[in-house]
Amino acid sequence: xxxxxxxxxxxxxxxxxxxxxxxxxxxxxxxxxxxxxxxxxxxxxxxxxxxxxxxxxxxxxxxxxxxxxxxxxxxxxxxxxxxxxxxxxxxxxxx
Amino acid sequence: xxxxxxxxxxxxxxxxxxxxxxxxxxxxxxxxxxxxxxxxxxxxxxxxxxxxxxxxxxxxxxxxxxxxxxxxxxxxxxxxxxxxxxxxxxxxxxxxxxxxxxxxxxxxxxxxxxxxxxxxxxxxxxxxxxxxxxxxxxxxxxxxxxxxxxxxxxxxxxxxxxxxxxxxxxxxxxxxxxxxxxxxxxxx
Numbered sequence: 001x002x003x004x005x006x007x008x009x010x011x012x013x014x015x016x017x018x019x020x021x022x023x024x025x026x027x028x029x030x031x032x033x034x035x036x037x038x039x040x041x042x043x044x045x046x047x048x049x050x051x052x053x054x055x056x057x058x059x060x061x062x063x064x065x066x067x068x069x070x071x072x073x074x075x076x077x078x079x080x081x082x083x084x085x086x087x088x089x090x091x092x093x094x095x
Numbered sequence: 096x097x098x099x100x101x102x103x104x105x106x107x108x109x110x111x112x113x114x115x116x117x118x119x120x121x122x123x124x125x126x127x128x129x130x131x132x133x134x135x136x137x138x139x140x141x142x143x144x145x146x147x148x149x150x151x152x153x154x155x156x157x158x159x160x161x162x163x164x165x166x167x168x169x170x171x172x173x174x175x176x177x178x179x180x181x182x183x184x185x186x187x188x189x190x191x192x193x194x195x196x197x198x199x200x201x202x203x204x205x206x207x208x209x210x211x212x213x214x215x216x217x218x219x220x221x222x223x224x225x226x227x228x229x230x231x232x233x234x235x236x237x238x239x240x241x242x243x244x245x246x247x248x249x250x251x252x253x254x255x256x257x258x259x260x261x262x263x264x265x266x267x268x269x270x271x272x273x274x275x276x277x278x279x280x281x282x283x
Contacts, residue, residue, distance in 0.1 A: 054145060058115070061115065061118065073167060080162055
């Protein structure tokens with residue numbers, strides 16, 4: 001039980017850490033300050049943060065550098081929200 | 096279906112660095128990359144292809160109501176300097192681009208349906224109103240009674256009371272420019 005709950009905490013921490021890092025990555029590209037201030041997992045890069053689609057590629061490249069992973073085309077295709085990127089990073093870090 | 100995309104070239108220069116490592120590889124096919132790098136002005140070619148891909152994507156998502164980020168899957172072929180096609184899976188989009196020193200503006204159509212395309216470029220602040228005025232002029236209703244609705248993928252359509260006015264519509268903003276393109280419902 002104790003081990004399990006500790007593991008849960010650790011996972012949760014990891015996810016939060018990822019989101020903190022992601023927030024720093026996306027900041028230079030956002031065009032909607034209000035949506036950025038209220039950023040959650042559900043935040044959408046284009047419809048909420050109003051990030052230009054051409055800058056999504058920069059985010060992909062920044063995420064690759066920052067987390068030392070390679071984002072293949074299939075993963076990139078899903079990169080529309082904070083949540084989707086967190087999932088991709090977690091998946092790649094496990095692999 | 097119709098899709099459009101405008102790129103403010105001054106802003107593109109500041110916002111993106113096409114020479115960044117990985118930038119071309121992530122978004123362009125091998126064939127496109129070669130064409131860009133062999134071009135006299137690679138910067139302009141990058142944004143020409145980009146606006147073609149975006150305009151084609153906007154056509155596709157209106158029909159399929161699905162969002163995704165797969166620029167490399169949309170492959171551009173130019174027939175001339177400003178006319179071309181974009182292929183995505185089994186779909187093919189025909190594109191026309193207006194090029195000048197300020198912007199690239201592409202309109203993509205899936206089929207040559209023979210419908211009249213109404214399109215204009217203006218400022219991003221007034222583009223919604225410009226579109227409504229144009230629609231009012233074409234349909235005979237008051238522009239103040241025209242209302243915009245957005246689909247699940249964010250594609251706009253315009254209504255007068257409960258009546259749909261546009262059969263397809265696309266709006267694009269970038270930097271100093273805003274642009275719309277639409278076809279009329281009663282014409283299809």
